[in-house]
Amino acid sequence: MHLELATQDGHRKDVGKDTRSPLEIRGLTVSYGEKPALFSVDATFEPGAMTAIIGPNGAGKSTLLKAALGIVKPVSGRIRSYGKSLSAQRHRIAYVPQRASVDWDFPTRVLDVVLMGLYRQLGLLGRVRPKHLEIAMSCLARVGMEGFADRQIGQLSGGQQQRVFLARALAQGADLYLLDEPFAGVDAATEKAIIAVLKALKEQGKTVIAVHHDLATVPDYFDRVFIINTSRVAEGPVAEAFVPEYLQEAYGGRLATAQMGAAG
Ligand code: ADP
Ligand code: MG
Numbered sequence: 001m002h003l004e005l006a007t008q009d010g011h012r013k014d015v016g017k018d019t020r021s022p023l024e025i026r027g028l029t030v031s032y033g034e035k036p037a038l039f040s041v042d043a044t045f046e047p048g049a050m051t052a053i054i055g056p057n058g059a060g061k062s063t064l065l066k067a068a069l070g071i072v073k074p075v076s077g078r079i080r081s082y083g084k085s086l087s088a089q090r091h092r093i094a095y096v097p098q099r100a101s102v103d104w105d106f107p108t109r110v111l112d113v114v115l116m117g118l119y120r121q122l123g124l125l126g127r128v129r130p131k132h133l134e135i136a137m138s139c140l141a142r143v144g145m146e147g148f149a150d151r152q153i154g155q156l157s158g159g160q161q162q163r164v165f166l167a168r169a170l171a172q173g174a175d176l177y178l179l180d181e182p183f184a185g186v187d188a189a190t191e192k193a194i195i196a197v198l199k200a201l202k203e204q205g206k207t208v209i210a211v212h213h214d215l216a217t218v219p220d221y222f223d224r225v226f227i228i229n230t231s232r233v234a235e236g237p238v239a240e241a242f243v244p245e246y247l248q249e250a251y252g253g254r255l256a257t258a259q260m261g262a263a264g
Contacts, residue, residue: 020083022176022207028077037063039231048205052212055228055250061211065178094174096165111149117171139167159190179210
């Protein structure tokens with residue numbers, strides 16, 4: 001339960017769990033060229049829930065996350081996080097980008113990738129102290145990668161890289177976690193490890209929003225879905241929104257392909 005206590009100087013002090021929406025989007029339109037990638041999208045993500053963003057290829061799922069992070073500039077629309085502007089809350093939002101979008105040519109040690117999640121604590125001088133190493137190592141342990149701290153990230157398997165990215169997000173100590181297809185191209189053990197970490201975050205009251213490709217696992221993994229195809233198709237608890245009518249509307253003739261892809 002969320003309580004707001006007015007302190008003597010008039011400022012409001014947050015006590016307990018934050019029940020305001022970690023991500024509230026109104027009338028969001030994003031365009032890279034002439035055709036909009038997102039058109040007038042409204043979304044209200046529930047705090048403490050795990051929500052899957054689903055929709056066909058090119059539906060604007062990644063763009064939605066990037067807009068929520070301020071990485072792409074909208075043509076119009078409003079984004080609020082925990083009742084405030086995005087810029088005021090950006091530090092509470094962690095992002096795990098789509099793995100394929102990251103270039104690994106630059107040699108970087110696993111431990112350094114995770115330390116990047118601590119940039120706010122490290123400050124301008126970036127002096128790494130023992131407590132920072134401890135946090136980074138414990139985050140690596142949470143994803144089962146503590147034995148890889150000194151490896152080059154480019155030498156890891158796809159699943160291992162994805163775990164390291166998740167560890168970096170954990171190090172940030174965020175309240176809202178945005179993940180773009182975290183299970184794409186990872187092995188079964190990594191998928192299990194990641195979902196366990198995400199469920200543990202939820203248990204701590206954190207909010208998880210993941211672009212998700214595999215329709216078959218939606219009911220097992222997620223509480224809610226946000227279905228999109230440039231515009232919003234449906235939003236709600238899995239039992240209400242993850243239904244053939246909306247899936248058909250979003251995927252059209254591609255639904256059979258999406259399900260085959262999910263099964264294979
Ligand atoms: P999804 O993640 O659902 O597959 P995206 O958000 O990546 O969809 O893309 C939505 C649309 O915007 C697609 O038509 C895609 O081709 C286009 N798009 C995405 N990123 C860019 C970009 N950087 N420049 C131009 N077009 C883009
Ligand atoms: Mg995408």
